[in-house]
Amino acid sequence: MNVLWIFAHPERHSLSGALRDEGHRVLEGLGHEVRTSDLYGMGWNPVVDGDDFAHDPGQRLIVGAASQEAHARGTLSEDIRAEHEKLRWADAVVLQFPLWWYGMPAILKGWFDRVFVKGFAYGVVDGGRTLRYGDGVLRGKRAMAVVTAGAPAPTIGPRGVNGDIDELLFPLQHGALFYTGMAVLPPFVVPGADRVSPADYACAAAGLGERLRTLGTAEPIPFRHQNGGDYDDRLVLRPELAPDRTGVRVHYAES
Numbered sequence: 001m002n003v004l005w006i007f008a009h010p011e012r013h014s015l016s017g018a019l020r021d022e023g024h025r026v027l028e029g030l031g032h033e034v035r036t037s038d039l040y041g042m043g044w045n046p047v048v049d050g051d052d053f054a055h056d057p058g059q060r061l062i063v064g065a066a067s068q069e070a071h072a073r074g075t076l077s078e079d080i081r082a083e084h085e086k087l088r089w090a091d092a093v094v095l096q097f098p099l100w101w102y103g104m105p106a107i108l109k110g111w112f113d114r115v116f117v118k119g120f121a122y123g124v125v126d127g128g129r130t131l132r133y134g135d136g137v138l139r140g141k142r143a144m145a146v147v148t149a150g151a152p153a154p155t156i157g158p159r160g161v162n163g164d165i166d167e168l169l170f171p172l173q174h175g176a177l178f179y180t181g182m183a184v185l186p187p188f189v190v191p192g193a194d195r196v197s198p199a200d201y202a203c204a205a206a207g208l209g210e211r212l213r214t215l216g217t218a219e220p221i222p223f224r225h226q227n228g229g230d231y232d233d234r235l236v237l238r239p240e241l242a243p244d245r246t247g248v249r250v251h252y253a254e255s
């Protein structure tokens with residue numbers, strides 16, 4: 001498999017850096033080809049601006065339309081086009097980051113903002129229906145988040161004070177990865193990441209290795225497909241499904 005590894009941590013001599021090296025070692029040992037976007041290492045610009053689209057500064061900028069046009073013309077800025085090329089090449093994408101303020105670091109959010117442009121990652125219509133939520137244009141690719149979190153495991157569990165990690169990751173996993181059509185594998189999370197003993201590290205490295213061994217075969221999170229019949233014409237979940245329940249969990253088919 002071709003694996004694209006997006007690394008969003010400023011320091012390679014960190015827990016995250018060590019896990020990345022271990023992950024690459026495992027994947028390459030399995031015969032996969034790995035390419036990396038080390039966002040800090042690349043000096044990735046996370047901020048959308050008119051230059052991304054060769055924009056005329058005299059004109060009012062509608063970002064979605066401008067990026068779609070620039071994508072169609074092949075005039076998106078070079079760093080964005082390079083990420084598109086890597087994404088086209090990839091069968092699987094690993095997104096690795098430390099949990100910062102309940103989410104991904106800004107540099108990674110800015111990777112999505114600039115790379116997942118209209119026409120490339122969303123906004124494509126087929127047979128009158130917009131392709132998204134399971135049917136998006138990146139369909140056929142797999143994705144997995146690898147996340148370190150300072151919070152101890154129980155505090156990011158279903159009733160933990162920090163909120164359930166699956167819900168914290170919903171914007172990334174459902175809103176970006178599944179929205180654009182990828183099959184999203186359950187995340188690999190290392191909790192308690194600010195105090196890691198050598199034994200803890202060995203356990204985390206072994207766990208990551210296990211998850212990477214099944215990157216091509218593991219069952220994805222059973223998010224409901226937009227066009228699979230579970231949603232009505234307004235894209236609201238049908239009342240007979242997960243009745244009387246609300247919140248992000250209702251978008252899991254098993255709920």
Ligand SMILES: Cc1cc2nc3c(=O)[nH]c(=O)nc-3n(C[C@H](O)[C@H](O)[C@H](O)COP(=O)(O)O)c2cc1C
Binds near residue numbers: 014
């Ligand atoms: C700016 C910042 C915000 C953070 N926010 C959170 C958070 O919301 N939840 C959490 O569990 N840990 C949080 N942490 C702790 C980091 O997740 C933790 O330090 C990191 O995952 C450890 O891995 P590393 O050594 O590779 O950086 C935060 C750390 C920083 C620096």
